[in-house]
Amino acid sequence: xxxxxxxxxxxxxxxxxxxxxxxxxxxxxxxxxxxxxxxxxxxxxxxxxxxxxxxxxxxxxxxxxxxxxxxxxxxxxxxxxxxxxxxxxxxxxxxxxxxxxxxxxxxxxxxxxxxxxxxxxxxxxxxxxxxxxxxxxxxxxxxxxxxxxxxxxxxxxxxxxxxxxxxxxxxxxxxxxxxxxxxxxxxxxxxxxxxxxxxxxxxxxxxxxxxxxxxxxxxxxxxxxxxxxxxxxxxxxxxxxxxxxxxxxxxxxxxxxxxxxxxxxxxxxxxxxxxxxxxxxxxxxxxxxxxxxxxxxxxxxxxxxxxxxxxxxxxxx
Numbered sequence: 001x002x003x004x005x006x007x008x009x010x011x012x013x014x015x016x017x018x019x020x021x022x023x024x025x026x027x028x029x030x031x032x033x034x035x036x037x038x039x040x041x042x043x044x045x046x047x048x049x050x051x052x053x054x055x056x057x058x059x060x061x062x063x064x065x066x067x068x069x070x071x072x073x074x075x076x077x078x079x080x081x082x083x084x085x086x087x088x089x090x091x092x093x094x095x096x097x098x099x100x101x102x103x104x105x106x107x108x109x110x111x112x113x114x115x116x117x118x119x120x121x122x123x124x125x126x127x128x129x130x131x132x133x134x135x136x137x138x139x140x141x142x143x144x145x146x147x148x149x150x151x152x153x154x155x156x157x158x159x160x161x162x163x164x165x166x167x168x169x170x171x172x173x174x175x176x177x178x179x180x181x182x183x184x185x186x187x188x189x190x191x192x193x194x195x196x197x198x199x200x201x202x203x204x205x206x207x208x209x210x211x212x213x214x215x216x217x218x219x220x221x222x223x224x225x226x227x228x229x230x231x232x233x234x235x236x237x238x239x240x241x242x243x244x245x246x247x248x249x250x251x252x253x254x255x256x257x258x259x260x261x262x263x264x265x266x267x268x269x270x271x272x273x274x275x276x277x278x279x280x281x282x283x284x285x286x287x288x289x290x291x292x293x294x295x296x297x298x299x300x301x302x303x304x305x306x307x308x309x310x311x312x313x314x315x316x317x
Contacts, residue, residue, distance in 0.1 A: 002114050007033040008092035010083030013100040014039065016046040023050070025103040029110065034090060036083040040075060056082060068316075071309040076211030078220035080192065085316060088202045096196045102246040105155060105175050112244035113196035116150040116179050127181065147181070148201050148232060151241040152194035154248040159191045161218075162257030169254070179242030184233050187272050190225025194246045203286035204231045206313040208306060215302050217260035219268060226272050227310075231288040234280040267299070289314040 009030070013019045019037065030052060037048055039057045048055040061082050062069045072082045080097055087095045096113060126142050128135045155175040160168065182188045197205060205228055207220040225239075232239055274297045282288040293310035296303065 002111075002118060005093045005114065006091060007094045007096060007110060008083075008087035008090060009033055009035045010038065010080050010087055010095060010097040011035060011100060012038045012040060012077050012080040012083065012097075014041060015100070018100040019046065019048075022098075022100045022103070023053075029104055029107060033110070034087070034092070036086050038079050038083045040077075040079050054086065056086065068312050071206075071209070071312050073207075073209050073211045073214060073220075075213075076217055076220065077192065078207035078210045081205075081207045081313070084202050084205055088199060088317060093199050094196055095199065095202065097192050097194075098246065099193045099248075101249045102154070102193055103249060105245055105247050109152075109244045109246070113150050113152065116240050116242075117147050117196060117198060127183070145236060145238055147238045147240050149190075149195065149197040149228065149239045150179070151190055151239065152196070152244045152246060153242060154191075154193060155245045157248045157251045159193055159248070160251075162254055162259075162261050165251060165254045165257060175243075175245035175247075177243055179240055181238045181240045182229065184236075187226055187229050187276070188239075188241065189222050190228065190239070192221035192224075193248065194244070195221075200285055201228070203314045203317040204228050204289040206289075206310060209302070209309055216264040216267075218257060219261070219264040222268070223271065226275055227289070227292060230275050230278065230292065231280070231285060234288060235283075235285070271297075286314050286317055 011019070011022065013022070023035075033052065035053045037053055037055045039045065039055065042058045044055055044057045044059070058074060061072050061079075064082075065072065072079055077099070083097065084095055094114065094117065096110070126139060128138055153173075153176075155173055158171060158173050160171070192207065205224065207224045208216075210217045210220045229239060275292075278292060278295045280288050280291055282291045290311055293307045293314070296307045296310070298304050298307070
C-alpha cells in the first residue's frame with residue numbers, strides 16, 4: 001500500500017539559512033516523512049526543532065561508524081551517504097535525496113516518484129516514448145520488470161558541469177511530463193539532486209570518496225550511478241528518469257566546479273567502459289556490490305582505497 005510507505009528524505013547541507021529556506025518550502029509536503037539532515041561540519045551548528053527531522057554532523061558520523069567513519073568523505077555532498085545509512089537503519093521503505101537549493105513545483109512530488117517505482121513497470125524488451133495511452137503496435141501482454149530507482153530532473157537551473165555552466169550561463173529548463181527507463185546495457189549520468197530509491201538498493205548506493213582529502217570531487221553521484229546501474233542490469237531491474245521535476249534555485253560556482261572536476265574528467269572517459277566489462281554472479285544488491293569492489297580496476301592507490309570503502313559500506317547492511 002503506497003499510502004503507508006515509510007519515506008525518509010536525506011538532505012546534506014552546510015548553511016543554516018539554506019536549510020531553513022528548504023524546510024519552509026517543503027513543510028506542507030513532508031507529512032509523516034522523516035528528514036535526515038547531514039550537516040557537513042565538525043559539529044551541529046544550528047538547531048533543528050521539528051520532530052520529523054534528525055540532525056547529524058561529523059561528530060555523529062565518527063561516533064556511529066568508529067574506525068570505519070573514513071568512508072564518509074567531508075566537505076563534499078558525498079557526505080549524504082551517511083544519511084542513506086541512517087534512513088536504512090530507521091526502516092525506510094523509500095529514500096529520497098535532495099539538495100538544499102531544490103524546491104517542490106507541485107504537491108504530487110512524492111506520489112510521482114512512487115508511481116514510477118511501483119506502478120509503471122516496463123517490459124525488458126519493449127518501450128514506448130510515453131507511459132500512456134498505449135501506442136499502436138505495442139503488445140497487449142508484456143512481461144514487466146521492477147523499477148528500483150527513479151531520478152527526477154530539474155526546472156530552472158540544470159545540473160551542468162562547470163565547463164557547460166561557463167558556456168551556457170543563462171540556460172534554463174522548464175518542468176516537463178515524461179519519464180523513461182535507462183535501457184539494459186546502457187549508462188547515464190545519475191544526479192543526487194532529486195533521486196528516489198527502494199530500500200533494498202542502499203547496499204549498492206554509496207557515494208564515493210570525494211572532496212579536499214581525495215584526488216577527485218563532483219563525481220560522487222556520477223560514478224556511484226555507474227556502479228548502481230551495473231548491478232541493476234545484472235539483477236534485471238530498472239533505473240528510470242524524468243519527472244518529478246524540482247525547482248533548482250541556484251547554481252554552484254562555475255570556476256570552482258571547473259577546478260574540482262578537472263581530475264575526474266580524465267578517468268570519467270574510461271571508467272564506465274572498464275566497469276561494463278566486469279562479469280557479476282551474485283544474486284542481491286549487497287553481494288553484487290562486494291563482488292564489484294573485488295573486481296574493481298586497481299588503477300592506483302585511490303581506487304584501491306575506494307574498493308575497500310565499498311566493501312565496508314556493503315557490510316554495514
